[in-house]
Amino acid sequence: MPTLTDDSRTATRIEIRTMHIGDDLTPFRTLNEEWITHFFQLEETDRKTLNNPEEAILRKGGSIFFVEADNIPVGCVALIPMENGVYELSKMAVSPTLRGHGLGRRLLEHTIAEARRQGIKELFLGSSTRLRNAVHLYESLGFQHIPPERRPPSAYSRADVFMEMSL
Numbered sequence: 001m002p003t004l005t006d007d008s009r010t011a012t013r014i015e016i017r018t019m020h021i022g023d024d025l026t027p028f029r030t031l032n033e034e035w036i037t038h039f040f041q042l043e044e045t046d047r048k049t050l051n052n053p054e055e056a057i058l059r060k061g062g063s064i065f066f067v068e069a070d071n072i073p074v075g076c077v078a079l080i081p082m083e084n085g086v087y088e089l090s091k092m093a094v095s096p097t098l099r100g101h102g103l104g105r106r107l108l109e110h111t112i113a114e115a116r117r118q119g120i121k122e123l124f125l126g127s128s129t130r131l132r133n134a135v136h137l138y139e140s141l142g143f144q145h146i147p148p149e150r151r152p153p154s155a156y157s158r159a160d161v162f163m164e165m166s167l
Contacts, residue, residue, distance in 0.1 A: 012069045014103065016110045019064040025053045027073035028064060031093035038096075039130055045155040049091065053078070062087070063114065067094070067107040074098050075107050079115060082124065086164075087115060089125040092134065104134075108141055116167050123167065124151060126159035138163050 019025060029050040036042055042050075049056040057064055057078050067075035075094035079087045089111065094104045115123060125143065127135055139145075143163035148154070151162060 014106070015068050016107060017066045017068055019058070019066060021054055021058050025064065027066065028053050028076050028091065031073065031076050031095060032091050034096070035093050040158045043156055065107060065111055065114070067103050069098065075103050077107055077111050079111065079120070085120065086122045086124050087120050089123050104137055105141070108137065112141065112165070112167070121167055123165045125163050126154045126156060127161040127163070128158045129160055135161055
């Protein structure tokens with residue numbers, strides 16, 4: 001696993017990559033299972049999405065992005081189409097050994113810019129009060145808290161924070 005360093009002789013190359021149908025999406029599952037099982041339990045909706053992200057996300061018109069350090073996926077996020085042109089920001093993960101280095105922010109900034117480029121008008125997400133750092137990151141990027149009744153019920157029992165962003 002790469003490490004981030006201030007030493008320019010061993011600088012890590014960070015890139016964000018858009019995943020496509022046919023790409024190896026194994027790291028998407030691995031990264032997400034790691035954080036979910038650390039804080040919660042995998043739910044049926046998690047399994048369905050993580051067992052076949054190509055079908056659950058990409059073939060439905062969604063997107064998956066990886067942040068890579070020296071060509072190794074160390075973070076990911078998905079945009080999943082919902083109703084009325086709204087997309088869900090979902091399955092955001094960064095490897096625990098690389099958290100706190102701005103990779104999540106960089107990945108989300110890229111994802112928001114890509115959503116704008118695609119003409120997406122609104123992003124929605126469900127999170128948890130247990131994920132304080134993630135909620136703070138979403139707030140800092142402009143997501144606004146909304147009451148849960150403003151959207152259909154979440155498929156995740158852990159979701160107790162709901163946010164949206166108009167683009």
